[in-house]
Amino acid sequence: MKVEIYRVSETSLIVYFGHSINLELIERIALFSHTVQQRYQGKIIEVIPSYTTLLMEYHPVKTDVQELMYWCKTQAEQMANSKAVTSESKTVTFPVYYHPEVAPDLEHIAKEKQLSVQQVIDIHSKNEYTVCAIGFAPGFAFLGTVDPKIAIPRHSEPRLNVAKGSVAIADEQTAIYPQQTPGGWQIIGNCPVDLFNIEQEPMMPFEVGDKVRFEPISREKYLALGGVL
Known part of the structure; x- marks a missing residue:
């Protein structure tokens, strides 16, 4: 190359x-x-x-x-x-509350893909993702790749307000919104963990090349971790 x-x-x-x-x-x-x-x-x-x-x-x-x-x-x-790469990446796991009360697109994706809501959750949470790039907003990591079974285009018209912590899909990428912002990705859950804090070192829990996993959590644990409904 x-x-x-x-x-x-x-x-x-x-x-x-x-x-x-x-x-x-x-x-x-x-x-x-x-x-x-x-x-x-x-x-x-x-x-x-x-x-x-x-x-x-x-x-x-x-x-x-x-x-x-x-x-x-x-x-x-x-x-x-080189044929082999010695990776210095780490794996970060984020808790996610997958439920329609924080995920306005979860049921729509299930219907669109002819899956149950639980199947969508299982497919998304059992995959491991790579941090491909960080941008759009501080702490916004573009994660790839989403299983084709649940990959779905972003909305044609973005929402004016996407809640902080929203876990979303756009085509074959997934991400967590680190703060409230406009956005057009399809929302399937919410993560109560801060992704960007200027007062911490490092300011973000990941960098490009790292691996990310999602762990489904209950409503009770989501609220206990500071999640907002």
Whole structure:
């Protein structure tokens, strides 16, 4: 696989690992993100990994940009073409209350997919997802991939207010809304755990390349954990 790298400003580079999305590539990008930050500690300000790219901001005074570009291209191509990847990812489990009183689209998806509500819950919660990208809002992780049995397009007209903690599906991706916001994804549950806290370190419980699982919980446990109806 050929890796492409370009300067996009006086203080940033972008590395293209490919042009098609797959979970294995995301894991390689996540590993590269860790590696470059460790090697250039104190010189790299921020890295933003995504589905097929990694955007990197660096200190222009502390960094030899030509050396950085050469190292990034060499290291990225080595990782992209290696047969095995030693992942540094972790698995995070989130509690979810799957019920129509917090999930306005749960029964609709079940009917649309000719499944029972419990089958939708089982299919969604028994899968393991990869954090493919973080964006849209702080703490909003795009998770892939949803089982085709319950994959469903987003609403044609977004809701003006989606409750904080809403667990939702859009096509083959799922996510948790970290705060109340407009949104068009199909809501199937609610998670009472905060996904973004500026006063904590780290501010988010996951990063790109990590794995996410969902654990169904009862109404009582949901309320005990701070869930809102």
